[in-house]
Amino acid sequence: xxxxxxxxxxxxxxxxxxxxxxxxxxxxxxxxxxxxxxxxxxxxxxxxxxxxxxxxxxxxxxxxxxxxxxxxxxxxxxxxxxxxxxxxxxxxxxxxxxxxxxxxxxxxxxxxxxxxxxxxxxxxxxxxxxxxxxxxxxxxxxxxxxxxxxxxxxxxxxxxxxxxxxxxxxxxxxxxxxxxxxxxxxxxxxxxxxxxxxxxxxxxxxxxxxxxxxxxxxxxxxxxxxxxxxxxxxxxxxxxxxxxx
Amino acid sequence: xxxxxxxxxxxxxxxxxxxxxxxxxxxxxxxxxxxxxxxxxxxxxxxxxxxxxxxxxxxxxxxxxxxxxxxxxxxxxxxxxxxxxxxxxxxxxxxxxxxxxxxxxxxxxxxxxxxxxxxxxxxxxxxxxxxxxxxxxxxxxxxxxxxxxxxxxxxxxxxxxxxxxxxxxxxxxxxxxxxxxxxxxxxxxxxxxxxxxxxxxxxxxxxxxxxxxxxxxxxxxxxxxxxxxxxxxxxxxxxxxxxxxxxxxxxxxxxxxxxxxxxxxxxxxxxxxxxxxxxxxxxxxxxxxxxxxxxxxxxxxxxxxxxxxxxxxxxxxxxxxxxxxxxxxxxxxxxxxxxxxxxxxxxxxxxxxxxxxxxxxxxxxxxxxxxxxxxxxxxxxxxxxxxxxxxxxxxxxxxxxxxxxxxxxxxxxxxxxxxxxxxxxxxxxxxxxxxxxxxx
Numbered sequence: 315x316x317x318x319x320x321x322x323x324x325x326x327x328x329x330x331x332x333x334x335x336x337x338x339x340x341x342x343x344x345x346x347x348x349x350x351x352x353x354x355x356x357x358x359x360x361x362x363x364x365x366x367x368x369x370x371x372x373x374x375x376x377x378x379x380x381x382x383x384x385x386x387x388x389x390x391x392x393x394x395x396x397x398x399x400x401x402x403x404x405x406x407x408x409x410x411x412x413x414x415x416x417x418x419x420x421x422x423x424x425x426x427x428x429x430x431x432x433x434x435x436x437x438x439x440x441x442x443x444x445x446x447x448x449x450x451x452x453x454x455x456x457x458x459x460x461x462x463x464x465x466x467x468x469x470x471x472x473x474x475x476x477x478x479x480x481x482x483x484x485x486x487x488x489x490x491x492x493x494x495x496x497x498x499x500x501x502x503x504x505x506x507x508x509x510x511x512x513x514x515x516x517x518x519x520x521x522x523x524x525x526x527x528x529x530x531x532x533x534x535x536x537x538x539x540x541x542x543x544x545x546x547x548x549x550x551x552x553x554x555x556x557x558x559x
Numbered sequence: 560x561x562x563x564x565x566x567x568x569x570x571x572x573x574x575x576x577x578x579x580x581x582x583x584x585x586x587x588x589x590x591x592x593x594x595x596x597x598x599x600x601x602x603x604x605x606x607x608x609x610x611x612x613x614x615x616x617x618x619x620x621x622x623x624x625x626x627x628x629x630x631x632x633x634x635x636x637x638x639x640x641x642x643x644x645x646x647x648x649x650x651x652x653x654x655x656x657x658x659x660x661x662x663x664x665x666x667x668x669x670x671x672x673x674x675x676x677x678x679x680x681x682x683x684x685x686x687x688x689x690x691x692x693x694x695x696x697x698x699x700x701x702x703x704x705x706x707x708x709x710x711x712x713x714x715x716x717x718x719x720x721x722x723x724x725x726x727x728x729x730x731x732x733x734x735x736x737x738x739x740x741x742x743x744x745x746x747x748x749x750x751x752x753x754x755x756x757x758x759x760x761x762x763x764x765x766x767x768x769x770x771x772x773x774x775x776x777x778x779x780x781x782x783x784x785x786x787x788x789x790x791x792x793x794x795x796x797x798x799x800x801x802x803x804x805x806x807x808x809x810x811x812x813x814x815x816x817x818x819x820x821x822x823x824x825x826x827x828x829x830x831x832x833x834x835x836x837x838x839x840x841x842x843x844x845x846x847x848x849x850x851x852x853x854x855x856x857x858x859x860x861x862x863x864x865x866x867x868x869x870x871x872x873x874x875x876x877x878x879x880x881x882x883x884x885x886x887x888x889x890x891x892x893x894x895x896x897x898x899x900x901x902x903x904x905x906x907x908x909x910x911x912x913x914x915x916x917x918x919x920x921x922x923x924x925x926x927x928x929x930x931x932x933x934x935x936x937x938x939x940x941x942x943x944x945x946x947x948x949x950x951x952x953x954x955x956x957x958x959x960x961x962x963x964x965x966x967x968x969x970x971x972x973x974x975x976x977x978x979x980x981x982x983x984x985x986x987x988x989x990x991x992x993x994x995x996x997x998x999x
Contacts, residue, residue: 352585359626505563
């Protein structure tokens with residue numbers, strides 16, 4: 315029987331690529347994002363590619379009232395419910411420095427919003443006895459760096475939540491993958507200086523699916539970011555605080 | 560929308576230029592760009608010359624707008640965003656019994672690019688061009704407005720957009736009529752042709768749905784114009800094709816890789832591999848339609864200097880004589896690569912600047928050098944004198960005067976284009992080089 319995948323942030327390049335992957339695998343899809351017209355297109359696309367069904371549900375991570383219709387759409391399908399969470403925003407650190415309130419929004423989009431959504435979803439997944447959560451964190455959450463530490467802190471918070479949720483869902487047969495992508499070739503990174511080893515969204519989507527099937531706990535994607543981050547994490551703080559990596 | 564400074568390069572890697580590039584991921588983002596800064600749209604950048612280059616200007620990369628936004632399994636009508644690739648269409652819809660009616664030699668080409676060049680395939684003599692299967696085009700104009708254009712709603716604009724090199728606006732999406740696809744395998748029959756006269760006769764009398772010839776550009780004398788004709792028909796087999804992993808050319812090949820002795824040897828072996836009595840083989844659709852797509856970045860085989868592709872079409876009346884002259888020049892120069900195609904073309908064309916005409920088309924690659932540029936220039940002259948045409952999707956060396964001579968509907972096209980884009984926002988290097996939008 316087809317499983318259900320909730321794709322939170324299905325309007326993003328990564329969310330769209332993963333939706334396609336799940337469609338090809340024949341899943342029921344619940345696509346959630348802010349732009350209804352665009353979502354409808356993605357839903358049609360996924361149906362053509364083999365999705366068992368595709369519901370397009372309007373969703374704003376800053377508006378908790380938009381969560382319930384997504385739970386309902388997923389519950390309408392029988393069987394296991396999975397979720398892939400791609401929402402988040404990265405305000406440039408300079409903007410946050412100029413207006414600290416900007417930081418609140420980054421934290422809401424990347425941390426508290428997704429956490430509240432997943433907390434509402436957890437009991438439903440437990441009831442269905444299984445399912446995977448793919449939580450998209452970031453390598454930026456592994457260590458606070460001068461360039462984007464507000465965003466990094468939000469992602470680090472999200473990583474910690476995912477670790478706890480993994481512990482919880484494991485008891486009912488569910489699973490959580492903490493995903494730490496490096497640079498991905500999306501609108502978010504387009505035209506930003508200093509990008510290197512940039513991965514395509516399709517590559518990431520493939521890695522995500524494999525991590526789901528193999529029930530990995532933490533996924534660095536592409537894989538070499540595990541080693542890059544191991545080095546960055548191992549730099550002693552007295553030295554690290556003087557670097558601008 | 561953020562812009563990124565990017566080097567735009569033709570597939571032949573000879574012509575290139577720096578441009579500010581935007582890559583919208585949603586149609587709404589493109590609309591925002593177009594309200595202030597309309598710019599030419601580009602797709603997979605598989606045209607060989609400068610059709611997708613806009614030096615020191617701007618361009619919009621359409622490849623992230625690549626969704627199927629409507630499909631009717633009963634009629635085979637597909638509505639897709641412009642960035643969809645032909646391979647993606649074939650992969651997705653062949654298992655459902657449908658395939659694009661016309662497919663170019665690379666599956667990486669996008670829907671928008673296929674329309675803007677009115678591409679043809681191995682079935683041109685029967686199915687015509689890609690544009691003849693386009694029902695509707697959603698076009699973002701220079702004024703930022705989006706209109707749906709059909710052959711009824713605005714025949715002039717429709718005809719100027721198909722094969723129109725992006726000059727009427729950015730193609731956002733299109734509806735196309737696909738054809739039934741009975742199988743994912745194709746039966747290919749290969750036969751030797753000993754010389755040009757025999758080859759042309761075989762191509763002319765072929766009744767196969769798909770028909771294409773490989774021609775040995777190094778053969779001379781009594782072997783001049785020898786080659787292999789491939790005729791193909793879809794099968795009704797339900798067998799799944801074998802999937803092979805694509806390979807990648809990791810770096811620029813050294814100059815000797817395609818030196819004349821290597822090519823002569825390769826071509827002789829390639830020719831002799833087909834038994835005298837011919838042979839039949841079963842291939843996957845992708846292997847047959849997109850033979851080179853298995854080798855990613857194959858253009859690097861020509862080294863960092865790049866290469867030129869010459870492709871002309873010649874009318875029946877002058878074809879044999881001109882082909883003979885061209886092949887002699889090519890064989891004498893000893894510059895050709897193994898990639899050479901001779902094909903029959905029908906009368907089908909959908910746009911004012913569409914390439915095909917009834918006759919024969921010859922396509923050859925030449926590693927870039929002073930000698931090969933001179934050779935291609937000579938071939939262009941021969942094509943023009945014979946009442947033929949060169950293909951804008953391939954060209955990097957034609958002259959403005961030749962283009963004018965070869966495309967008699969140019970001034971009619973210009974009228975529609977000037978009305979659609981009075982400021983010239985969609986001009987590209989190709990348009991400027993061949994003065995395609997300059998008054999006569």
